Amino acid sequence: MRNPLPTISQFRYWNAPIFTFRPAHSEVHASPSKSGCIDSSDASISPHSQIQVTRGPHVPKVLGLDDIKLDGLKILYRADLNLPVHPSTKEFLDDKRIRSIIPTLQKLESSSVTILAHQSRPGRFDFTNLQRHANRLSQLLGRPVDFVPDVCGPSATAAIDSMQPGDVLMLDNVRLHPDENLLKGEIEEQESSDIIQNLESHFDIFVNDAFGAAHRSSPSLTGFTRKLPSVAGGLMKREIDALSIAVENPPRPYVALLGGAKADDSLRVAINLLERNIVDTVAFLGVVGNFMLMADGIDIGKSNADFAKSQVEPFVDETSKMAKNILSNYREKVILPEDLAIELNGSREPLSIQQLPTPHPIYDVGLSTLMGLRPIVMGASCVLWNGPASYFEKQNFAFGTIEVLNMCIETDATTIIGGGHTSALVEARGAANRVTHNSSGGGATLTMLSGGRMPVIEALERSFEASQSILGERGLLV
Known part of the structure; x- marks a missing residue:
């Protein structure tokens, strides 16, 4: 009994x-924290515990920000700033994704940074421009973030060319450009986009931190990786390293x-x-x-x-x-x-x-x-x-x-929290710094954990050798 x-x-x-x-x-x-140290910073923006990765046959090999010298560069930075919006007031319900890129932007403060991002999709109530995103980012970052209501046209390129080291510029919602919504196939097709053709010559490197969209493919996410030396941002690199443990080399x-x-x-x-x-x-x-x-x-x-x-x-x-x-x-x-x-x-x-x-x-x-x-x-x-x-x-x-x-x-144990509602719960309980990694992704995290394709990570991995060679020739490797 x-x-x-x-x-x-x-x-x-x-x-x-x-x-x-x-x-x-x-x-x-x-x-x-897991290490026994006291971390008084905001759990949602503080770096996670150091992840030690034993590289296996399927663990992506990508360049990270720690691999390059960052002073005085013109950087194109792809972020995932797709925020939940109240259907009536249109106010942001949660700005976690903006807060999550602050550590990377602080690391890039000696270079000029132009941000490419998206908000929702055409036809949806929350499909908006990124003016309020820029304003909120400026508040959190503690310095000006300029906004230009253009994705890749003359206003955008003129604003980019006028930037100085330390400047931050946010371009408009990249999904306002039809190429971003239509060209989701081969990279060769994406490279023909106005987004790539008009922007790539204005930058030294491409930094991709949009892990939340890493299971997607589009010109702004994957199309720059054969045109510019390409690097994973701080958020992207932490996600790759931590989730690679969960799917390839777990203790x-x-x-x-x-x-x-x-x-x-x-x-x-x-x-x-x-x-x-x-x-x-x-x-x-x-x-x-x-x-x-x-x-x-x-x-x-x-x-x-x-x-x-x-x-x-x-x-x-x-x-x-x-x-x-x-x-x-x-x-x-x-x-x-x-x-x-x-x-x-x-x-x-x-x-x-x-x-x-x-x-x-x-x-x-x-x-x-x-x-x-x-x-x-x-x-x-x-x-x-x-x-x-x-x-x-x-x-x-x-x-x-x-x-x-x-x-x-x-x-x-090494503890990895798999995104979505679970990660929101961990943050709500103030426990984000008491687990090894609290993933910021939703669908991207599930796709990686289930062994699905991750086009953004695949593109960064394919560009590794060429990017390393170009950066080495320019004396930009650490």
Whole structure:
């Protein structure tokens, strides 16, 4: 007979305060980092812990800012400044992506920097020019950031040519130019774009820091890499180094905690890690965990099953096949929930797997599942976490997600947080400097973790030797 389910009051982490999202300008208090040092800077813009990469056969080899002399250069800087915007007021809801490029811009302050970036797509309510982005960047950077309402025409090139070392200029939304939206194929095609043709002769190097768009291909993202010596920015380099550990050279034992609502995303990550035999344990949590229970033949209740399927429409059959493939071929490495928490009359109620199906919504994993998972995470050398373990926006059901965060903070392992809602949670809890790496990407992070194509990184890698040669000839290599 199974042991009775523990109660919440028996579990010491339940008393952890429920997180609240802090405004972008609010104070972050000093807290211990993974290295044991105190970091009192804003967790969202402070550099992450140093990542040591043991280069393997698929780890991208790209130039970084530390590889070149940066004084007095004219730099074209591609950033991802695509911000969430309120549909009515049009105010920024979060300026994290602007704050994330501050360290790189500070490193480039002895050169002139021209920023190329995008905001949304044509036809959407949040497709705007970048004037307010420039204003906000100027406030955060503490020095002027000029804006020109032009992407690559005469006004843009005239402003670029008038720049002095230390100047920062933001060009307008690059997606205002039709080439950026249409030329997404081969680099040869992209090189014919007005964006490339009109701008490349005005710069010494191209620095790409747009990791959030690294799974995309367009003239401004990939088209400059054969025209200019090309370098990964600070944010891009940190992401490449950290995520390369997660997908190529993880210290063992390696544990992946995969949750969230979209099972197809998490299952692609799991298959990439499992098929290459680089992960020791994969725990499925959240709605993804519910989907895996269904694939294992467990009836979780119609409403719960319908919701889990709705998150992967129209690929339900394909996702089910992936789930069953994992269970069939890698069951010894898989952890599924052994208990859950449902909402009953507005309250949290524990439920064992044996008590399923249930007509009530499943909003969290249970205490037995978490207590079984804790020693595995504590004993790991590397932990990847992507996707909440619960419906954490509801206070009674934030517990599972908070406890997974506690594990990631407390373990001595290398901890890599996989972007999206998970990274936002880590920042909201003020814990960004207490994990090894908190990824800034959403779709880009998932694509890299699942082994998908990363055109921006591929373009930087292809340009490595030519860029190194040109910079060496100019005496710009460190």
